[in-house]
Amino acid sequence: MKIADLIRILQTYPQDLRVVVDGYEDGYDDLVEDLIRVREIRLDIGENWWEGRHNDADFTPDIDGRVTNALVLHRPLKDQ
Structure with missing residues (x-):
């Protein structure tokens, strides 16, 4: 997914809808x-x-695989 795809998807939802990420467990x-x-x-x-x-x-670093940049939505730790 690219930024443009995410924006297109997000624009279909109400602007005041909460955004969350899944927790650790x-x-x-x-x-x-x-x-x-x-x-x-x-x-x-x-x-x-x-x-x-x-x-x-x-x-x-020792594993083959294509490397690219990505926007990562990190989940907060409990104490943050």
Whole structure:
């Protein structure tokens, strides 16, 4: 998904609708603007069901896979 795709999707919802991200184990957390960042990620390297499909490029330097930038909506930690 690209920024334009996300904007198009978000524009179909009420502007006062809350945006959340899934929590670590369960539940949901509020989206925090300071935790929205561009990160360099390596695509399609997750092998286990508990892993995300992609991972940080600098965390996986020895693994083959296409690297690209992505806007990441980080979930807040409990104490933030």
